[in-house]
Amino acid sequence: MQSYLYFPGCTLRSVAKDFDSSAKACARALGFELKEMQGWLCCGAVYTNVPDNLMTQSGPNRILARARTEGNTLVTLCAGCYNVLKRTDLHAQSNSSKQEQINSFNEEAFAGDVSVLHFLEILRDRIGFSAIKDSVKKPLQGLPVGAYYGCLLLRPSLEMKLDDPHRPSIIENLLASIGCTPVDYSLRTECCGSYLSVDSPENVEPLSKNIVQSARSSGAKVLAVSCPLCKYNLELVQSRDTEPIPVVYFTQLLGLALGLEPEQLELTARQLEAIRGNTQTIVASVSQQ
Amino acid sequence: MKRVGVFVCHCGLNIAGTVNVNEVVAEAKRDSEVVCAIDHKYLCSEPGQALIKDSIKQHKLDAVVVAACSPAMHEITFKKATQSAGLNRYQCEIANIREQASWVHDDSKKATEKANTILHQSIEKVKLNESLDPITVPVTRRVLVIGGGVAGIRAALDVANSGYQVYLVEKSGTIGGRMAQLSETFPTLDCSTCILGPLMVEAYRHPNIKLLRLSKVEEVRGYIGNFKVRVRQEPMYVDEANCNSCGECTKVCPAEVSNEFDCGLTWRKAIYIPFAQAVPPAYVLDSKSCLGLLPEACGECKKACDKYGTACINLNARPQIHELEVGGIISATGYDLYDAAKLSEYGYGSYPDVMTSLEFERMLSASGPTSGLIKRPSDGRIPRQVVFIQCAGQREPETALPYCSKICCMYTARHAMMFHHKVPDGQAYVFYMDIRAGGKGYEEFVKRCQEEGGVLYLRGRVAKVYEDNGGLVVKGVDTLSGRLVQIPADLVVLAVGMIPNAGSKELANILKTALDQNGFFSEAHPKLRPLESATAGIFLAGAGQSPKDIPETVAQASGAASKALNLLSSPTLEREPTIAEINDELCSGCGICISQCPYDALSLDPETKLAQVSEAVCEGCGTCVASCPSGALSARNLTDKQILAMIQTAVA
Numbered sequence: 001m002q003s004y005l006y007f008p009g010c011t012l013r014s015v016a017k018d019f020d021s022s023a024k025a026c027a028r029a030l031g032f033e034l035k036e037m038q039g040w041l042c043c044g045a046v047y048t049n050v051p052d053n054l055m056t057q058s059g060p061n062r063i064l065a066r067a068r069t070e071g072n073t074l075v076t077l078c079a080g081c082y083n084v085l086k087r088t089d090l091h092a093q094s095n096s097s098k099q100e101q102i103n104s105f106n107e108e109a110f111a112g113d114v115s116v117l118h119f120l121e122i123l124r125d126r127i128g129f130s131a132i133k134d135s136v137k138k139p140l141q142g143l144p145v146g147a148y149y150g151c152l153l154l155r156p157s158l159e160m161k162l163d164d165p166h167r168p169s170i171i172e173n174l175l176a177s178i179g180c181t182p183v184d185y186s187l188r189t190e191c192c193g194s195y196l197s198v199d200s201p202e203n204v205e206p207l208s209k210n211i212v213q214s215a216r217s218s219g220a221k222v223l224a225v226s227c228p229l230c231k232y233n234l235e236l237v238q239s240r241d242t243e244p245i246p247v248v249y250f251t252q253l254l255g256l257a258l259g260l261e262p263e264q265l266e267l268t269a270r271q272l273e274a275i276r277g278n279t280q281t282i283v284a285s286v287s288q289q
Numbered sequence: 290m291k292r293v294g295v296f297v298c299h300c301g302l303n304i305a306g307t308v309n310v311n312e313v314v315a316e317a318k319r320d321s322e323v324v325c326a327i328d329h330k331y332l333c334s335e336p337g338q339a340l341i342k343d344s345i346k347q348h349k350l351d352a353v354v355v356a357a358c359s360p361a362m363h364e365i366t367f368k369k370a371t372q373s374a375g376l377n378r379y380q381c382e383i384a385n386i387r388e389q390a391s392w393v394h395d396d397s398k399k400a401t402e403k404a405n406t407i408l409h410q411s412i413e414k415v416k417l418n419e420s421l422d423p424i425t426v427p428v429t430r431r432v433l434v435i436g437g438g439v440a441g442i443r444a445a446l447d448v449a450n451s452g453y454q455v456y457l458v459e460k461s462g463t464i465g466g467r468m469a470q471l472s473e474t475f476p477t478l479d480c481s482t483c484i485l486g487p488l489m490v491e492a493y494r495h496p497n498i499k500l501l502r503l504s505k506v507e508e509v510r511g512y513i514g515n516f517k518v519r520v521r522q523e524p525m526y527v528d529e530a531n532c533n534s535c536g537e538c539t540k541v542c543p544a545e546v547s548n549e550f551d552c553g554l555t556w557r558k559a560i561y562i563p564f565a566q567a568v569p570p571a572y573v574l575d576s577k578s579c580l581g582l583l584p585e586a587c588g589e590c591k592k593a594c595d596k597y598g599t600a601c602i603n604l605n606a607r608p609q610i611h612e613l614e615v616g617g618i619i620s621a622t623g624y625d626l627y628d629a630a631k632l633s634e635y636g637y638g639s640y641p642d643v644m645t646s647l648e649f650e651r652m653l654s655a656s657g658p659t660s661g662l663i664k665r666p667s668d669g670r671i672p673r674q675v676v677f678i679q680c681a682g683q684r685e686p687e688t689a690l691p692y693c694s695k696i697c698c699m700y701t702a703r704h705a706m707m708f709h710h711k712v713p714d715g716q717a718y719v720f721y722m723d724i725r726a727g728g729k730g731y732e733e734f735v736k737r738c739q740e741e742g743g744v745l746y747l748r749g750r751v752a753k754v755y756e757d758n759g760g761l762v763v764k765g766v767d768t769l770s771g772r773l774v775q776i777p778a779d780l781v782v783l784a785v786g787m788i789p790n791a792g793s794k795e796l797a798n799i800l801k802t803a804l805d806q807n808g809f810f811s812e813a814h815p816k817l818r819p820l821e822s823a824t825a826g827i828f829l830a831g832a833g834q835s836p837k838d839i840p841e842t843v844a845q846a847s848g849a850a851s852k853a854l855n856l857l858s859s860p861t862l863e864r865e866p867t868i869a870e871i872n873d874e875l876c877s878g879c880g881i882c883i884s885q886c887p888y889d890a891l892s893l894d895p896e897t898k899l900a901q902v903s904e905a906v907c908e909g910c911g912t913c914v915a916s917c918p919s920g921a922l923s924a925r926n927l928t929d930k931q932i933l934a935m936i937q938t939a940v941a
Contacts, residue, residue, distance in 0.1 A: 157688075158687055158688070164633050165633075165634075166634040166753065167633040167636075167639070186755035186756050186757055186762075214757065217758065
């Protein structure tokens with residue numbers, strides 16, 4: 001079985017265990033394995049924009065240096081970790097004097113030759129959406145899902161190069177391959193407010209509210225994300241709504257379509273109800289059995 | 290042994306600021322053949338040149354080396370000075386100690402050492418220089434103008450009015466170019482077609498201008514003064530001399546395609562007239578859109594023309610090849626627009642109410658798709674809130690165009706003002722980075738638009754255009770108030786940048802001339818030779834060389850025409866004699882050099898079966914010299930012996 005070295009990150013071991021377990025289950029169902037790297041630590045969560053604060057770069061450089069001993073590809077799930085690690089690798093490749101300083105501080109020098117991939121890239125580039133379509137057992141036929149990208153998956157676009165930063169399609173293409181009807185809504189690449197929810201939630205609220213509103217008015221019944229913090233913010237601003245739109249990880253939808261059990265994917269009853277209530281074929285295929 | 294004189298220029302502090310000129314002079318004197326070495330603050334000045342002339346006479350010099358700036362700057366100046374003192378001009382060499390030493394090095398000591406080396410090399414070379422005479426070639430006194438926009442028309446008229454014959458080659462069915470698409474022009478708000486129309490007619494009727502429309506330059510051979518050009522003309526299905534523009538053919542044509550003149554906002558038939566004022570005033574059959582000509586699939590247009598019109602359609606017409614002989618070529622190929630769909634943040638292509646400025650221009654035009662009314666494409670409603678986005682995809686070196694297209698500030702101001710005239714209760718917003726309104730009456734015009742038109746100018750960029758509740762929202766930043774702004778917009782207009790015409794690259798290959806990093810035609814010198822390409826005899830006009838507005842385009846066209854006339858003014862012209870020559874004793878006639886020559890200057894003599902150089906064609910590049918297996922070829926005044934002497938000096 002093809003195996004990819006995998007960096008889970010802190011959040012996937014705490015509040016986002018469902019992301020971790022659903023992705024691993026999907027991988028197995030698609031014939032590959034996520035092999036957790038040895039001795040990983042926190043990536044730092046944010047790639048610093050302060051050019052002279054090199055301490056924050058120490059952690060991610062250590063991670064990549066350690067990953068390098070096990071292989072030259074590292075797969076991530078959390079959009080935040082993906083952003084930090086990919087940019088750290090690019091910075092290391094620049095061979096600047098700053099990188100020398102970082103390397104002189106760390107035990108393991110790192111020169112930037114780890115290909116940091118998001119799980120979505122494995123699905124798109126290694127497995128292929130058409131192969132995924134062929135593996136679907138229970139298509140989520142017609143389920144109107146709004147893909148929410150946020151910032152970190154796509155930007156800065158010249159570094160991330162995952163997709164068009166303004167009109168991305170990677171999650172939509174995945175969703176379409178498992179039978180969903182992707183909902184195109186305007187604010188799917190806007191910022192949710194990110195970690196400002198820690199100390200100034202009043203700034204997060206309008207941002208995240210607008211995103212949910214934009215998705216809702218375009219007809220989305222479920223939101224699919226790839227970042228635990230986005231999920232947290234989008235759920236937080238709906239906590240008092242009578243009919244909140246469930247926010248799930250794209251891996252949970254993929255898992256359902258691949259025929260995995262909802263318990264294995266850690267979907268809540270409410271989420272499952274929303275998914276099933278808006279899907280045409282799951283009910284039909286169950287009744288056929 | 291020669292008597293060599295060395296002259297070292299300070300160029301103010303340009304050279305003397307870094308290179309120790311006194312040391313260079315002293316070093317030059319160490320060469321036994323150098324009989325005088327002198328420095329001067331500005332050798333290119335009149336006293337500087339006089340110094341060279343006097344020294345040649347006083348010291349009875351046989352050769353001169355001027356250590357100064359690049360030969361591209363003043364080689365001719367110093368060669369002329371040498372010649373006027375009675376010495377052959379090819380006994381003068383330039384040692385470039387400015388661009389290649391003082392300007393590019395900080396360390397004075399090292400720069401001085403390098404200057405010494407460069408100077409010694411030039412001294413070694415000049416010692417072996419031969420005296421040469423220029424080559425005289427006859428000039429074909431006709432001009433080819435490529436492109437029938439306002440630049441090509443102006444250039445053609447200027448040459449034709451001076452009494453010389455002009456071929457005007459235009460790829461489409463009419464002349465007029467981009468300017469014909471414009472509604473008004475800034476800053477005077479003149480009707481564009483009204484001022485262009487008379488020029489188009491004048492060019493078409495001019496006895497000295499032969500218009501070749503639907504035509505493309507396929508091959509250019511020869512050299513300055515003697516170009517041989519092959520032009521392919523698409524089949525002329527409609528006889529323009531007999532067509533009376535009755536339009537019967539269009540009425541019956543069943544094939545409809547997008548109308549490029551209206552930027553795709555309307556449709557046209559396969560047989561059509563490009564626009565009402567097209568010149569020549571004749572219909573054009575677009576064979577690509579026609580249902581079929583070979584074999585004939587429909588033929589309705591011909592039937593209609595034979596029955597109701599002047600029987601001027603011949604569906605069996607064939608393409609024609611024209612072999613032209615001209616002395617000079619003016620390239621006036623114009624511009625295209627950057628593809629707005631590449632700027633995904635603005636949603637062009639996804640949202641029908643996001644359009645380019647040229648599309649907006651067509652809407653403003655009385656002959657345009659909406660007869661001059663401003664209507665939004667999605668539902669035909671008159672927009673109340675219009676947002677203009679300047680610099681769309683421009684000044685973005687990382688993701689789009691790095692440069693400024695120069696005209697967008699002005700036409701956007703005009704568009705905003707025209708919108709105000711046509712929709713007085715509407716509101717126009719303009720997002721800008723800077724307002725670049727340099728030009729006669731330009732700044733005043735922008736002010737007038739802002740004040741009279743009530744246009745709100747917001748200094749900042751737009752992050753995103755998105756759809757919200759069925760309408761568009763423009764989200765951007767106003768950097769003057771430091772606030773994010775979100776403007777609900779009925780229509781968004783993108784001022785996308787100018788890019789070189791799609792055919793520029795192909796044409797540059799045919800003309801054997803260079804394009805710059807952005808694909809525009811390169812001028813020979815950005816300041817001193819802006820009208821000429823680097824290839825002798827090929828001149829540049831209009832936006833094909835760089836983005837520019839109409840007055841600048843017309844001025845450059847007249848300038849290029851005068852350069853071409855300059856060339857035609859004499860029946861012969863002189864060419865540099867520093868070209869390849871063949872030693873017949875050594876040549877075996879293998880022909881390797883012929884295949885290497887980029888200028889087709891070499892051939893085999895049919896009688897002797899040995900290679901021969903066409904003196905009039907050879908550019909002296911030296912490729913053949915390097916390729917000759919028997920060493921039969923040499924470049925005059927750049928022989929192997931000279932190169933070896935220079936290398937020996939450099940590595941000594």
